[in-house]
Amino acid sequence: MTDITLTHEPLDLPLSGVWRISRGSRTRAENVLVRLSWIDADGHAWEGQGEAAPYGYYGELRGTVTACLDEFATLLGNDPFAIEAILGRIEARVRHNTGAKAAVDMALHDLWGKILGRPVWQAWGLDASQGPVTSYSIGIDTPEAMGNRASALAEAGWPLIKLKVGTRDDIRCVSAVREAAPSVRLIIDANGAWTPREAISRLSELAQFGIEFCEQPCSSTDVAGLRFIxxxxxxALVADESCATEEDIAALVGAVDGINIKLMKCGGLRRARRLIEVARANHLRVMCGCLIESSLAISAAAQLLPLLDYADLDGNLLLASDPFSGVTASHGRMVLGNGHGLGVTPRTIHTEA
Incomplete structure (x- = not known):
């Protein structure tokens, strides 16, 4: 039996088009692929994989992720079943840097499941047939372009669409989408673009379009503003940027109706499950979202599906080319397979030195 070894490499993910939200736009994601290797007492070699999606808004870049991973490599020990102890050592070594931590957490769960010969969801005792559909997100664009995209998604059978908002054209854009896709369920996400009073006015105008809820209408630091709205x-309101870990929930009780969990915000599956438990105890709805990620990270988050009210796990669907295959989505319904661990297999992995 050997120590667990960690290696990492760049994982560049070009998008199929320009992705715009109220804070800016991007055409690619500079992620990091993590591999954990371990040889058991019988000499059998095992490997688990994880992915970090560093995002400047959360204080991470590819360089900070790789620096943290190099530090974490010395803390893994020789027991892949000691997930709590390993992740506890990692959290004690470096504060924040949750994308880097999430990558190691995913890889540990992948390794654990493969050794057990079970999918992670099954090892947790969950029912893969349960869980919500995932939304498909439409980034900020012209009303015509957003309407055309919504029409195509509706024709393809997607029942739930998430619209990025936060511009002067919000009413026209949402109106165009509703006209193009009259039967789909709609949610919106302002990514903190509005002041509380602007949010009240805008939401009043948008209510006519049958909006299920709005994510993060005002600044992530303005919990009083969320309560005011x-x-x-x-x-209904769902906190995204205002809720990173379970420690943020107490302040949000009474200010929002739900929270949006992201593995890259909280640090992985272990912390995500804590968030779900604390949110449930406080009668909050639970959503799990993503950043721009491959099917590796999306499949990791999808292990939580049976525990969720809402899912927004479409980051892999926005890519020009996905280097992994894993969880699939048909008409919004995500299918958790029986593949061991996270159930992910590589296609062609494009990396840069």
């Missing part, structure tokens, strides 16, 4: 709007 919730008291004056008929549209």
């Amino acid at each position: 919730r008291e004056r709007s008929d549209i």
